[in-house]
Amino acid sequence: MEDQVEQAVEIALSSNVDSNLKQQAMAFCNQIKESSDGWQVCLALFMSERKRSPAVRFFALQVVDDALVKHLNGNQKQLDESSLASVKDALLSYIQREYGPQNTAETDAVFMQNKLAQTITYFFLLSYPHTWPTFYDDLIALSSIGGHLQNARGLQLFLRILLSQHDEIADTLIQRSNDDARRNVTIKDEIRAADMNKLADLWRQILVQWTNREDGYLITDNCLRVIGSWVSWIDISLIVTPQYMQLIFSILGNESLRGAACETLSEIVSKKMKSADKLELIGLLNLPQLISQLPLGSDPEFTEKVARLTNVVCTDLIKILDESQLPPQLIETAENLLEQYMPFAITFLSNEFDDTSSEVFPTISDLLSLLRKEKKRNHPLTPNRLAMVTSILKTVIVKLKYDETMDFHNGSDDSENEFLDIRTRLRLFQDAVAAIDEDLFMDTISSVVMDCLSKQDWREVELGLFELGAYSDGLRNAAALPAKGRESSKAIGLLDNMLLRMTSSNVLSIGHPAINLLYLELVVKNSKFFESHQHLIPQMLEIFVSGVGIHSSYVQVQVRSWFLFYRFIKLCKAMIGDIAETALGAIGDLLVIKAELAQRDENDSDMSEPGAGETDNIDSRLYLFEASGIFVSVDSVSDDKQITLIKNILNPIFLDLEQSLPRAPEDSRLALQVHHDMMAIGTFARGIADGGKQITEPVREQFLLASRAILVSLETLSGLEIIREASRFAFARMVPILGQSILPEIPILVNRLLTESSTPELIDFMSFLGQLIHSFKGEPGMFDMLDQVLTPLLNGIFYALSVSANGSTDEEIQQTDMKKAYLSFMLGVLNNGMGAVLASNTNRPMLDSVLQSVAHYTTTSNDSFIKKMGSSVYPRLEEIRNKSYQ
Incomplete structure (x- = not known):
């Protein structure tokens, strides 16, 4: 068998x-x-x-x-007492044969030893202490030769068993049933009562006998791991003795084992105990003297572990200081100990390796959190704590700088992304310092910024701009600076000085993309600064339209600058003045649309998704069209000049549509080109509406032409979702310009959209139509328009709702959303005084269907919104129907 x-x-x-x-x-x-x-x-x-x-x-x-x-x-219950006895005999026999001192054959592989240790642990749980009370004595005997712990293979297995036992009975990361938890508590109590003293002494003997042996590394390492894991639930006094600690401290001098010794010390310090006992333990260990003598720096991995040990001590001390009720003597002791350890923590924070720095992040976070709490309790910073905070802030600032081994890749490099992640976390520490001592934060940051902006090294300058951004963000962010600090004349004055220094500096001459991008980001973030320094706006616009910004040779900088340029124009449009036309001329070469398709399978012609396959940055380029719309609509531009400028932008788009449409049904790229043209028209219209200038009839006429061009495009390509989406987008953005003039175009738009619209498209269109109803309620043209489109729209809605969801969760969600949109639309019609359209000669045949549908959705849906909305709509619809038959 x-x-x-x-x-x-x-x-x-x-x-x-x-x-x-x-x-x-x-x-x-x-x-x-x-x-x-x-x-x-x-x-x-x-x-x-x-x-x-x-x-x-x-x-x-x-x-x-x-x-x-x-x-x-x-x-x-497959195992009776006889079976359990046979298992015990078999396991002991195997261990004696394979792991006894007489066996000189090659031992099992490590994974087999670990598996055997696990099997023995399972049996231990069944048999200790009742049927195998001598478990530990038997295994210790197998590890000995002549009374000394000299059987290496037996010791190895024994230590692996002890590690496996900890995993099964004491690892707090593993969730266990109540029965298992109770069983484990009983076993640990039995071990502590019967065997713990001998085990602790055994570990000490192992360290004594094996630490300095050439073949002793693995045994000593596993022994330290056992001590580190078991110490969490045994009597700490068995381990923390002068003799024991001296042994572990001495191992810190062993290059191959010092990491394991350090981890063991971390576990010892981590043991949960009362605050007084923890302080006594930390004081007894006297780690500052020990750490100061360790050879840190040459071995990054060991340095990281010492940083972890320091973090464990510091976080425990901070936790003790954060207790609400603590005797003054203990507070003083904890404070003195923290003052001894924090310099080490801050040194590790400044380490060149981010993994080492990260080890003390919890300490820095906890300390700053404690100090913020104490500030809220009106406890002033002591000189020592102020020195800690100052040192933390200065160290954080140094760590925020790109190091010499790293370049700027704008998030496209893994190592840079890791640095940026660390930088984000460090920034939180800096913000916390701002909340603790705003004067310290403001003075330090402003000094750093002023100094860095005078440098020519891009890393120094980038740090200065980054800190300027942090400062300006803090001024707006309640979490970073208290209200008093945000509103103080000192805070605003320092920001003003730093921004003046930046705008008058020569940092852009360095030509580094990181500097250029940060510079432009800061200009946009601090647009309010230019309200009091309007003379700088022409200079900023010149920078934006240069190779620093929207014409940058770095594609990522260029594309991001298009958005930033638009934001700056939008925020400062009231201050642009006579330079609008000049600025518009400077971006004209970028107002060219050229759709590009991503590489795809030649048989893949799916163009159903908006912008499917595009690689032309159209979403970003549209910001330039919106900025152009603002430029042509500022008050300083005359009416005649405005029309000329609008034609200069729209006419090339009209021509492009005229040339693209004939071949667009067969050419995916040209279909995408039509989509982009329509999106550009809508976005340009939004910019004009946002510019602030009164809309004149000639402007309206230009966009009536645009609306008709879009309808022609939609008629030709109505089968493509991206075209239907672009037409809805463009029409919605032209409403503020066209006003009532758009209403006669809507029935045509509806008829062309409803031919193939999907459920999400219908939902979007109902929202658009609802906005029109609200904007033009009471206008004669609104009633006539709605009278024409309502029946086709309702037919489209009812058809979409009649299609079964086929069990698909996504489709069921879409159907629910459609019902909500439908009921919301009907409520909008009623609330805006347009209910009579339902009883018109055109739409009266649909009224009963509308009533039945509302009643059905209201009574059958489990959605509370649908029930509530339907209950509100139904009686009003019924009233309209009753009146229509009178």
Whole structure:
């Protein structure tokens, strides 16, 4: 039978056998697992003196484990007392044979030792202390030769068992049932009462006997790991003794083991205990003297672990200081200890390796959080704490700078992204300092900015601009600066000085993309600054339209600058003055639309999604069209000049539409070109409406031409969703310009849109139509328009709602959204005094269907919004119907 199991496992794991045979082998293995005596076969297979392959033996232990765990959990009592006794004898016999001092053969691989340790741990849970009270004594005896712990392979297995035991009975990261938790508490109590003293002494002996041996690394390392894991639930006094601590401290001088020793110390300090006891422990360890003597810096991995140890101590001290009720003597002790440790934490924060710096982030965060709380309690900063905060701020500022090994890639480089992530977290520390001591923050940052803006190294300048951004953000952010600080003349005055320094500096001559981009971001963020310095606006516009900004040779900078340029124009439009036409001329070369398709399968002609496949940055380029709309509509531009400028922008688009449409149905790129042209018209219209200049009849006439061009395009390409989407977009943006003039165009738009509109499109269109109804309610043209479009629209809605969702969650959500949009639309019609349109000669035949649909959706839907909306709409519709029959 054992041979059959071996053969089945090897076949199941082989990649070179027939699939049917493989399936049979896997079925046989599963049958062995589930059978009541399979564990016996597998235990014998594992114990066999003829060693099978590691994979077979691993499988055998898995089957034994399953039986032990099922018995342990009470699911299947496959093991009676006799069976348990045989398992114990078998395990002891195997360990004595394979791990005893007399065996000189090659030991099991590490993964097999770990698996065996796990199996023994499961059996330990079943047998300790009742049926195997001498568990630890038996394993210690196997690890000894002549009374000394000299059996290396036996020790290795024993230590692996101890690590496995901790995982099963004490690891707090593993969730356990109440029964398992109670069982584990009982076992730990028994260990503490019967065996813990001998185990603690055993670990000490191992450290004494094996630390300095050439072959002792693995044993000492595992012993330290055992101490570090078990210390969380044993009596700390067994470990924290002068003799024990001196041993661990001495291991810190061993280059190969010092990392493990450091981690063990971290676990010792992390042990939960009362504040007084924790302070006593930290004082007893006297780690500052120890850390100052360690060879830090040459080994980044070890330095990181020492940083972690420092963080553990500091966070515990800060937690103690944050307690609401603490005797003054303990507060003084904790404060003195924190003053000893914080210089180390700040030194680690400044480390060139971000992994090391990150280890003390919790300490910095907790300390700053504590100081913020104390400020709210009106507790002033002591000189020592002020010194800590000052040191933290200065260290953070240094860490915020790009180092010499890194260049700017604007988020396209992994190492830079890691730095930017660290930078974001460091920025939070800086903001916290601002909340603790605004004067310190303002004076330090302004000094750094002024100094950096005088440098020529791009990293220095970038730091200065970054900190200027942090300062200006803090001035607007209540979380960063208290209201008093935000509104103080000092805070605003310092910002004003820094911005003046920036705008008068020569930093843009460096020509680095990081500087250019940050500079423009700051100009936009601080647009209010230009209200009191309007003479600088021409200079800023000149910078924007130059190679620094929208004409940058760096594509990412260029594209981002298009948006920033638009934002600056929008925010400062009232101050642009006579330079609008000049600025518009400077961007004319960018107001050219050229659609490009991404590489795709030649058979893929799907153009259903807006902007499908585009690689032409059209979304960003549209910001330039919107900015152009603002430029031509500022008050300084005369009416005649405005019309000329509008024609200069629209006529090329009209011509492009005229040339593209004939071939667009067969050419995906030209169809995309038409989409882009329509989006540009709508975006340009939005800019004009936002410019502030009164809309004149000649302007309106130009956009009536645009609306008709769009309708022609829609008629030609109504089967493409991107065209339908662009036409809705453009018409919605032209409403403020065209006013009532747009109403006669809407029925044509509706008829062309409804031919193939999807549910989401119908929802969007109902929203657009609802806005028109609200904007032009009471206008004669509105009633006539709605009278023409209502029946076709309702037919489209009813058809969309009649289509089954086919069990698809997305489709069910769309149907619910459609019902909500439909009821909201009907309520908008009623609330805006347009209910009579439902009873007109054109729409009266639909009125009963409308009533029935509202009643049906209201009574059958589980959605509270639909029920509430329907209950509001139905009685008003019924009233309209009753009146129509009178």
